[in-house]
Amino acid sequence: MRVGVFICHCGNNIAGTVDVKKVAEETRRLPGVVYATDYMYTCSEPGQDEIKETIKKEGLDRVVVASCSPRMHEVTFRRTVEKGGLNRYFLEMANIREHISWVGEDKELNTNKAIEAVRIAVAKVMRNKPLYSKSFKVNKRVLIIGGGVAGMQAALDCADGNLEVLLVEKSPSVGGMMARLDKTFPTIDCSICILGPKMVDVAQHEKIKLYAYSEIEEIKGYVGNYQIKIRKKATYVDWSKCTGCGECMEKCPTKNAYDHFNFGVAPTRAINIPFPQAIPKKAKIDPKYCRQFLKGKCGVCAKICPTGAINYEMQDEIVTEEVGAIIVASGYGLIDMDRLPEYGGGRYPDVITGIQYERLLNASGPTSGHILRPSDKTEPKTVVFVSCAGSRDKSIGIPYCSNFCCMYIAKQAILTKDHIPDSRSYVFYIDIRSSGKGYDEFVRRAQEDYGVNYIRGRVSRIYPKGKKMVVRGADTLLGTQVEIEADLVVLATAVTAAPGAAELAEKLHISYDTFGFYVESHPKLRPVETNTSGVFLAGAAQGPKDIPASVCQGSAAASKVLALFSRDTLESDPAIAQVNTNACVGCLKCVETCPFGAIKEKELRDGRVVAEVIETVCAGCGICTSTCPCGAIQLQHFTDNQLLAEVNTLCQS
């Protein structure tokens, strides 16, 4: 065997705390190693060329690259050795940067550890087998989860690219948070006016199939071939008959249902269409409030409906669909005011959230666009905005910035002045974060042209005093305490992961961070991919993001899917399990443990029953391999032999 080892300096990243020359020197002594060198940037073009040339010149049949994490460059170097004429699985990497040079301070210890890392890689690579991918057909349909602006953008881009799109939205209408906004910063254009046409396009596009009021029940399969179960939740209204006339809503005697769309700013009816521009514009019953469900009698809507669409017996329906890729655009949530006790914790009617204020500002909102205090329906003259209500606050477990609140507060303060010219607005802020295009100018306009008073400091308490709310906080620029008597207080509540984000991640096998936001493959280089191939991210599901950024990412995710589907076939990962039928005793324990149902039993010609791996279904986890009592089923590239060789190398030396 002729192993060649390439040790990367990574500039000073590795060479700074690892003696790379010594690593090369020690490596040269290892059995099987015929060549070892150190190189400034192995991943650079000349670096890769050097590997290719050395393979030929030295007749190498195995290559070890000691550099950064294989999670970063394994694909790069596999390609390199392949171009050099070797099977791509004849490469191993030793991670001497992330796991060694960057975390250890002692050069001697680091160097020794790096030598060891190379030794393991050499031991492993000598036992590597050539593996070959098979190609399989791609199902060129895409599933998009979440019909906010990010999901809709992705859906339209994919559909315009001639792909068949399934858009699954859990609420009764598409639109997400943007549909609830009044105007949008920094242009102050009407939110629904720019979103509405997109919503209509989504509904009318012949390539888009919309599943509203539906959720993902189950996801199986792999890139190119996913099987999806979708739960169409019971609306108790036959949508094929409902025309959206709204008669039922008018006559429904239950007037105290919680209005999810308006975040409870005003109650709604038990049967309702969430908002005038809803897509699809169909009614649905909330059985938590409906008298027919609670008391067993009422039936008013059924009597009134001109098309006879009401059906109190309706059940959830499960449909199965097949797709080749998935875009997750499930958006974000906002923290409950209960988690902010110092701000009243949701107990005072005149302390509301930013999104509730959007609904008050909105002409099609519950107050027809008149700003009225919830307590006595009067017009507030003094409005105080509190930024970072929960955000950047370690004590409640949200250390991060919610990204768009500074901007929407400026917007809402400007709009307040437009609505009530003799009003005064105050903004308590910690920093103003307004780095987008035209953003800082916008905040300045609020201050200079609209006379919004910006006070730098955190609000410590909000409490009632007569008909007013007292907002007490620090003014850190003046170094004093300030108290403002407000008619209305608006909290920019912190952005959180969408409700149910974790459950969805588990179905998709993608990771989420401590806060529930989905983790991208690489924060800089693969921002819309996940580590599960074929699953992409868009919008605020990945972290708080404003509309321009969400739309951008929606388009980016769509372009990734289009690129993926530009081929008719994909290559399978050959690092999957394989059964040695001679050793298999047919206990079929592996069949039971495989999480993907990738193993089935097979009868041999002599009647013996053994296990067989379904190649396209095996995901390559190796759970079967550690289950098999006879070592008969081995995960290729991570066989018992290969892993034990690594263990032995570490132990014996």
Add this chain to the structure above:
Amino acid sequence: MSVIAAKELRIIGFLCNWCSYGGADTAGISRFKQPTDLRIIRVPCSGRVDPLFIVKALLNGADGVLVSGCHPRDCHYSDGNFYARRRLEMLKRLLPFIGIDERRFHYTWISASEGERWQQVVTDFTKQIHKLGPLHTKTEVRVES
């Protein structure tokens, strides 16, 4: 020579590719300093870790073994870590019967974003192994038959 005498002990870590190996990478990217004793073997899933690997390592020269995978319910392969948890918990209880202090073996869950947690786990586990000292200079047989 595998470890530098008097400074290091032999600790082997099996890390799943998706979460914990990524967590160790994140710790690296954030330059979270760690003791150097631990050597990492990459496996696709914590469910791939055969308890026998651990036994072999401890019998053949390792002073400690760490296994780390994705948090339960957050496994890239859906439930590999549940299998791992069952097997590894069982192993932990059996180790004393082959004369090995079970504190020499630890399994945990670390996600790709938890660089700080990785640093903590490595530091604590390395400290623990140093407290127990080298395995192969003494006989650890404690269980009476």
